[in-house]
Amino acid sequence: MKLDMFSEIQDPRPWSPDHEHTRITEALEQARLADELGYGCWWQVEHHGAEEHSLSSAPELFLAALSQQTRRIRLGHAAVLAPTAINHPIRIAERAAMLDHLSNGRVEMGLTRSTAPEWRLFGIDPAGVRDQVADTFRQVPRMWAGDTTVTGGVPVLPAPYQRPHPPLWQAASTPASFEEAGRRGVGVLGTTLWEPLDRVRRLVELYRTAAADCREPVGAFVNDQVAFFTFVHCAETDEQAMRDGAAAAAAWYTARALVFFEAAEAFVENMAREQALVDAPDGGGLAGAFLRAESAAYGGPNRAQLAIGRILQGETVPDDELFEALSEQDSLIVGSPETCRKKLRAYADLGIDRLMCFQQVGALPHESVLRSMRLIGDLxxxxxSEPAVTPAVTPLG
Incomplete structure (x- = not known):
């Protein structure tokens, strides 16, 4: 299992006059350190209008800067918002290919649908989003291969430096999206932050089954890797990790993320989609079977799910209570090097290929983040055991 870094460039209040510049330059320093320590990939999100939650509104520019300030670490979009009004497929293909040249072939590219607040910001009809993302997954690899039938005879330049092209990924948070990523033959980018490890294991199995059956990937090859991100904070002792503010950071992120993503509304919509899969006459595919098995095996929500439900209803859950609930289901990696080693091993045993360590979270001090990165870097x-190098990929057929 490779240990990667995941960055949102979080910017919690209270704000100093130069808070944005400070956060961005700190993120650059963290990325340079990640490169020195041997982390596998730096994954940068894309969000718009996110205020405290994320300053990463132009990840392609941030990653371009990293391409000139780092040597080995791979550079990942986790993930490009793929609705056409936010990022047109031609611009996605062009920017990623240029970054691939600037970085000498270190790009990993994920795509995602985005969420309601960003659709609203860009004037997007949610009803068309899924089809637009599907089209982008099909079109971008063809553009990279020189196929001009999708662009009216106009070539999209440059072609990527990596041959046949950078690995493709899809951000996923539901069983249906894990199945979708596998059937497309792209890697899956998930989160363990609010998921118990047993559910992560079953999501990995679901994805692996779908990817194994993929005979016509959207790209030139099947990228069957699984990556998950979770909150990671390491200190000399478990007690020091808590004194650094780990509990408050995890609780702050949970509350801010649920509000920014308008998770209450999204939860209701997702429940309806999942019920339709469960009730589908054809069985609803792998995701439908997953959901029926889950319903039969588990009698009710666990402590963490109950706490998140309270937040979705507008209740304030104390930091320590929320942190303990998340820790109870092993969805955080916080503590001493020995504690973190054990928790990392549990993730590796699930068959995860890349663990994206989310270390700059909330109000954790920059120096504490750097120290945590170094301690995790030692592990x-x-x-x-393999160095971070450009993967060798071969076209199918």
Whole structure:
């Protein structure tokens, strides 16, 4: 299992006059350190209008800067917002290919649908989003291969530096999206932050089954890797990790993310889609079977799910209570190097290929983030014996 870094460039209040510049330059320093320590990939999100939650509104520019300030670490979009009004497929293909040249072939590219607040910001009809993302997954690899039938005879330049093209990924948060990523033959980018490890294991199995059956990937090859991100904070002792503010950071992120993504409304919509899969005459595919098995095996929500439900209803859950509930289901990696080693091993045993360590979270001080990165960096050789290099990929057929 490779240990990667995941960055949103979070910017919690209270704000100093130069808070944005400070956060961005700190993120650059963190990325340079990640490169020195041997982390596998730096994954940068894309969000718009996110205020405290994320300053990462132009990840392609941030990653371009990293391409000139780092040597080995791979550079990942996690993920490009693929609705056409936000990022047209031609611009996605052009920017990623240029970044691939600037970085000498270190790009990993994920795509995602985005969420309601960003659709609203860009004037997007949610009803067309899924089809637009599907079209982008089909079109971008063809553009990279020089196929001009999707662009009216006009070539999209440059072609990527990697041959046949950078690995493709899809951000996923539901069983249906994990199945969808596998059937497309692209890697899956998930989160363990609010998921118990047993559910993560079953999501990995669901994805693996779908990817194994993929005979016509959207790209030139099947990228069957699984990546998950979760909150990681390491200190000299478990007690020091808490004194650094780990509980408050995890609770702050949970509350801010649920509000920014308008998770209450999204939860209701997703429940309706999942019920339709459960009730589908054809069985609803792998996701339908997953959901029926889950319903039969588990009698009710766990402590973390109950706490998140209270937040969705507008209740304030104390930091320590929420942190303990999340820790109880092993969805956080916080503590001393020995504690973090054990928790990392549990993730590796699930068959995860890349763990995206989310370390700059909330109000954690920059120096504490750097220290955590170094302590986790010391563990990298135990989990990844291979250096971070451009993967060798071969077209199918």
């Amino acid at each position: 990298i050789p135990e989990f990844d």
